[in-house]
Amino acid sequence: MTFFTGFLIGVVSLIPGISGGTILVLTKKYNEITNAITNYRQKENIQILFFLILGIILGCITFARIIEFCFYFFPNGTMIVFSSFILFNIPKFVHEEISKPKWPYIILGGTLILILSFLATDVDKVVLDYPTINLPFLFYFTICGAIDGFFTILPGISGSMIMMLLGPYFLYKSFLANLSFSTAYFALPLICYFLGDILGFFLGSKFSLYFIKYHQSFFFNTILGMICASSILLLPMPLFTIEEISQYLLFGIIGFIFYKAFQKFI
Numbered sequence: 001m002t003f004f005t006g007f008l009i010g011v012v013s014l015i016p017g018i019s020g021g022t023i024l025v026l027t028k029k030y031n032e033i034t035n036a037i038t039n040y041r042q043k044e045n046i047q048i049l050f051f052l053i054l055g056i057i058l059g060c061i062t063f064a065r066i067i068e069f070c071f072y073f074f075p076n077g078t079m080i081v082f083s084s085f086i087l088f089n090i091p092k093f094v095h096e097e098i099s100k101p102k103w104p105y106i107i108l109g110g111t112l113i114l115i116l117s118f119l120a121t122d123v124d125k126v127v128l129d130y131p132t133i134n135l136p137f138l139f140y141f142t143i144c145g146a147i148d149g150f151f152t153i154l155p156g157i158s159g160s161m162i163m164m165l166l167g168p169y170f171l172y173k174s175f176l177a178n179l180s181f182s183t184a185y186f187a188l189p190l191i192c193y194f195l196g197d198i199l200g201f202f203l204g205s206k207f208s209l210y211f212i213k214y215h216q217s218f219f220f221n222t223i224l225g226m227i228c229a230s231s232i233l234l235l236p237m238p239l240f241t242i243e244e245i246s247q248y249l250l251f252g253i254i255g256f257i258f259y260k261a262f263q264k265f266i
Contacts, residue, residue, distance in 0.1 A: 001027075001029075002029070002033075002048055002051045002052050002055070003051040003052070003054060003055040004055065005023065005024065005027050005029050005033075005052065005055065006051065006052040006053065006054065006055020006056040006059065007055040007056070007058060007059040007062075008023045008027070008055075008059065008262075009023050009024070009052075009055070009056050009059065009152070010055060010056040010057060010058065010059020010060040010061075010062075010063070011059045011060075011062075011063045011067075012082075013056070013059075013060060013148070013152055013159060013160055014060065014063065014064060014067050014160060014173055014176070015067070015082055015158075015160060019151075019152060019154065019155055019157050019158050019159070019226075019227075019230070020056075020152040020153060020159065021152060021153050021154045021155035021157065021204075021208070022086070022155045022223075022227060024153075024155065025093060025097065025155040025223075026089050026092070026093065026262075028096075030155065030208075031212070032048070033048070033052060033205075034153070034205040034208055034209050035205075035209070036048040036049055036052075037049065037153075037201050037202050037205040038202065038205050038206055038209060040202070053194075053198070056194075056197075057194065060176055061176060061179070064173065064176035064177040064179075065177050067173075068173070068177045074251075075236070076236040076237060076247060076251075077247060077250070077251040077254075078251075079234045079235065079236045080234075080235065080236065080247070080248055080251035080252060080255065081251050081252075081254050081255040081258060082234060082255070083231045083232070083234035083235050083255070084231075084251070084252045084254075084255025084256060084259070085255045085258050085259050085262070086227060086230065086231035086234075087231045087255075088255065088256060088259040089259065090224075090227060090228060090231070093224065093227065094224065097220045097224075098217075098220055098221060098224060099217075100217075101221060101224070102217060102218075102221045105217070105218050105221035105222045105224075105225065106221050106222070106224050106225035106228070107225060108222055108225060109221070109222035109223060109224060109225025109226040109227075109228075109229065110225035110226065110228060110229035111225070111229075112222075112225075112226060113157075113225070113226050113229035113230050113233065114229055114233070116161055116162070117161075117229075117233045130171075130174075131171075133185060133188060133189055137189070138188065138189060138192045139192075141168065141172075141189045141192045141193050141196070142192040142193065142195060142196040143196060144163065144166065144168045144172070144193065144196065145192065145193035145194060145195065145196025145197045145199075145200065146196035146197070146199045146200040146203070147159075147162060147163070147166065147196075147200060148160070148162065148163050148172075148193075148196070148197060148200060149196060149197035149198065149199065149200020149201045149203075149204060150200035150201075150203050150204040150207075151200075151204065152197070152200070152201070152204070153200070153201045153204035153205055153208065154204055154207070154208055154223075155208075155223045155226075155227070157226060158230065159200075172190075172193060175189060175190050175193075176190065235248075
């Protein structure tokens with residue numbers, strides 16, 4: 001189950017707007033994984049983290065090209081599927097994590113995501129010219145991975161969205177999608193990025209565990225606002241035509257099927 005959870009995190013880490021931390025919450029693995037990260041020296045936690053990291057890496061590599069394909073041929077449909085998947089999971093999150101909704105915190109979380117969405121630009125950017133891979137670039141890419149990992153482990157906040165705001169998201173996804181024997185040198189910046197991710201996971205886990213321990217109501221209500229806003233903002237178009245309505249219904253059903261299949265694994 002830990003491997004499968006890591007695999008899902010690897011997949012959604014490529015989708016702006018969906019948080020790996022949200023996947024951990026939905027799979028009821030958040031406390032277990034964050035505790036394993038912060039207490040990584042314990043033998044049982046080493047095993048947990050090994051399967052988690054292995055799943056993340058394989059999820060990223062396996063789905064990089066698939067996601068590129070989906071976004072190229074079905075950009076709106078792909079976003080609807082992922083948005084509906086998150087929306088269908090919201091009632092379960094509220095039932096299990098929130099005893100009493102606190103609207104000021106929920107509105108605060110939604111507002112934070114809304115601000116980030118206004119800042120995000122160039123979502124269709126395609127990388128054609130790759131930078132020179134040298135030590136300064138590898139250091140820069142490691143730092144980017146750490147920032148991505150920090151926000152990825154926080155439920156409700158998308159690390160890939162933050163990376164889109166800062167710039168390296170498209171380059172990272174392009175490295176993954178085009179990794180092959182002829183471009184084996186792409187593995188070097190990707191390794192640095194993954195190492196940065198691990199550091200970011202550790203720091204983000206410390207941060208989230210503090211708020212869960214001392215400010216749990218504030219933390220989860222704010223996260224709820226972030227999840228709701230993220231899922232809505234992923235929806236790509238208004239409902240003006242029969243074709244658009246049909247597309248929402250079709251891909252919404254696919255998202256529901258994805259949600260039901262996902263529930264069988266948790």
